[in-house]
Every structure is written in structure tokens, then in C-alpha cells.
Amino acid sequence: MNRSTETIASLRDASKRYGKQLALDQVNLELRRGEVLALLGPNGAGKTTAIALMLGIARPDKGEATLFGAAPGSLDARRRIGVMLQTDGVPGTLNVLELITLFRSYYPRPRSVADIVALAGVGSLLKHRYVSLSGGQQRRVQFALAIVGNPQALFLDEPTTGLDIEARETLWATIRQLVGEGCALLLTTHYLEEAEALADRVSVLAHGRVIADGSLEEIRARVSGKQIRCISTLSETLVAGWSDVREVRRKGEWLEITTAQPEPVLRQLLFEDTQVRELEVRRAGLAEAFVEITKEAA
Ligand SMILES: Nc1ncnc2c1ncn2[C@@H]1O[C@H](COP(=O)(O)OP(=O)(O)OP(=O)(O)O)[C@@H](O)[C@H]1O
Numbered sequence: 666m667n668r669s670t671e672t673i674a675s676l677r678d679a680s681k682r683y684g685k686q687l688a689l690d691q692v693n694l695e696l697r698r699g700e701v702l703a704l705l706g707p708n709g710a711g712k713t714t715a716i717a718l719m720l721g722i723a724r725p726d727k728g729e730a731t732l733f734g735a736a737p738g739s740l741d742a743r744r745r746i747g748v749m750l751q752t753d754g755v756p757g758t759l760n761v762l763e764l765i766t767l768f769r770s771y772y773p774r775p776r777s778v779a780d781i782v783a784l785a786g787v788g789s790l791l792k793h794r795y796v797s798l799s800g801g802q803q804r805r806v807q808f809a810l811a812i813v814g815n816p817q818a819l820f821l822d823e824p825t826t827g828l829d830i831e832a833r834e835t836l837w838a839t840i841r842q843l844v845g846e847g848c849a850l851l852l853t854t855h856y857l858e859e860a861e862a863l864a865d866r867v868s869v870l871a872h873g874r875v876i877a878d879g880s881l882e883e884i885r886a887r888v889s890g891k892q893i894r895c896i897s898t899l900s901e902t903l904v905a906g907w908s909d910v911r912e913v914r915r916k917g918e919w920l921e922i923t924t925a926q927p928e929p930v931l932r933q934l935l936f937e938d939t940q941v942r943e944l945e946v947r948r949a950g951l952a953e954a955f956v957e958i959t960k961e962a963a
Pocket residue numbers: 683684686687688706707708709710711712713714715
């Protein structure tokens with residue numbers, strides 16, 4: 666991926682309070698040219714607020730926000746970015762082609778309609794009024810509108826919420842293409858596999874503070890262990906009590922066990938559940954690191 670150290674957007678020691686709620690507490694973030702930074706964290710951690718400060722939608726009470734080296738909010742900066750927030754503000758009575766045409770008129774050098782349609786996969790929606798679209802279709806149109814201006818940086822707040830698997834993978838492929846062309850991306854998501862698929866760097870927020878940041882590899886390495894996955898009827902509580910078990914999660918009939926010592930745990934698993942099936946052992950990933958990091962912070 667095309668990387669450089671040029672800063673596109675940043676927060677420096679930025680704090681933001683809404684009434685009694687401290688939404689951000691001395692946060693430092695930096696989005697660099699050509700990279701994908703994933704902002705992760707539980708509900709209410711401050712991710713949307715961080716984006717709002719970087720875009721100049723809200724101002725920090727303390728500290729500083731920059732966009733292209735200046736205070737955010739200028740027309741020039743707005744023309745160089747694409748934004749997809751959780752609230753859309755899209756005029757619902759227009760059809761998709763009219764929306765794309767309208768948004769193209771805001772930018773000095775917009776992408777061609779054909780390019781936008783192909784990149785966002787909205788060809789079949791052009792004649793439909795925005796209000797008549799499903800949630801997932803609206804999300805795709807919002808993405809189309811975010812890339813209309815040929816942005817140097819994209820800010821996508823939970824872009825794939827509500828998308829089906831095919832639409833999500835199409836969006837990932839498009840994002841990879843745009844990033845490959847030099848576009849920077851700040852992404853918030855609750856899908857850790859999305860961050861794993863796209864991000865170069867990860868910042869984890871909790872209660873308004875950055876509790877971990879680094880490359881995807883550095884964050885993954887916070888959990889050095891392995892994950893055992895199997896179909897088993899053993900209870901989570903029982904398995905959590907075994908020595909060497911760090912974390913246990915049940916997902917339907919699947920049991921996921923994180924451990925630094927897979928061999929003794931596997932022996933015990935086979936001993937206690939002779940019916941265990943579909944056993945696999947793999948390196949712990951971002952999801953396990955995220956659980957560990959947020960647990961430590963709590
Ligand atoms: N306009 C607002 N007025 C009052 N409180 C707000 C406002 N915006 C955010 N907050 C509060 O600030 C905190 C951070 O919210 P924020 O939306 O940034 O979190 P988030 O990490 O994006 O959450 P989610 O994953 O649920 O989207 C929350 O406690 C939220 O209730």
C-alpha cells in the first residue's frame with residue numbers, strides 16, 4: 666500500500682465534553698496519507714465524536730484538531746474529503762442519479778457518474794427515490810456520495826452496518842482500490858474482521874481515551890496466544906475454570922477458547938468431552954486482542 670508520513674487529519678490532546686459526559690479525554694490520533702486507520706471501541710467510546718472533531722462538525726474543548734494541516738471546516742478541506750456518517754442528511758425525495766448529479770455539482774473535479782456507479786455498485790438503484798431504498802441500499806448510496814468528489818481522504822463511520830455479505834465484500838474491494846490509489850481512510854467499525862481485512866493501523870478507544878494503538882500486527886501481538894474453536898456442549902464457566910484458559914466465548918454451538926498453552930487445554934477438552942467436533946487451532950486474531958485490551962482497560 667502507498668504510505669507516507671504526511672498527516673491528513675489529526676487530534677492532539679483533544680478533549681470534548683457534552684454536558685456531564687466526557688466524550689473524549691486527551692485523545693491523540695493521526696491519519697496519514699494512503700493508510701487505513703481503524704477506530705475501534707465499544708458503544709459510546711467516542712469514535713463518532715473523534716470523527717466529528719476531525720471534520721470540524723464539533724470543536725474540541727481542549728487540544729487541537731487538524732485537517733490537511735489547518736483547522737478543519739474550510740471549504741477547500743471539505744472538497745478534498747468524502748464522509749459517510751451514521752446520520753445521513755441526504756434529501757430523500759431525489760432519486761439516486763439526481764443525488765449523484767447534485768453532489769457532483771459541489772466539487773471542482775468530480776468523478777464521472779459511470780465511475781461512481783461502478784465503484785459503489787449502485788447501477789440498479791439509479792431511478793429509485795432515496796427514501797424508498799432499504800437500509801443497506803441507502804448505505805451504498807451514501808458511499809457513492811462520499812466518493813463523488815474524488816477524495817484524498819475518506820471518513821467512514823460504520824460504513825457496512827446493514828450491508829449483506831456480498832455488498833460488504835464489494836465495498837471492501839472498492840475501499841482497497843481507492844486506498845491503493847492513495848486515498849487515506851479513517852474507518853470506525855464494530856466488525857473486527859472488517860478492521861482486520863482493511864486496516865494498516867488500529868486505535869482502540871474506551872470511555873473517551875485511546876487505550877491501545879499501533880499497527881494491526883502490533884495490536885494482534887497483544888494477545889500472543891492461540892484460539893481453539895470447536896463444537897462442544899461443555900459450559901463456558903467450566904472451561905473458563907481450567908488452568909491456562911484466558912478467555913472463553915460461546916457462539917451458538919461453537920466454543921472459542923483463547924490460551925497461551927493450547928496443548929494441555931486440548932488434552933483436557935478431549936478428555937472432558939468425548940463428543941467434541943470440528944476442532945481447530947489458530948493464532949489469536951484482532952477479535953481476541955480487542956476483548957483482552959478492553960477488559961484490561963475496564
Ligand atoms: N450530541 C451529543 N450530546 C450529548 N452526548 C453526546 C453527544 N454525542 C455523543 N455524546 C456522548 O458522548 C459519548 C461518546 O459518543 P460517541 O457517539 O462518540 O461514541 P461511539 O464510540 O461513536 O459510539 P457507537 O459505537 O455507539 O456509535 C457517549 O457517551 C455519548 O452518549
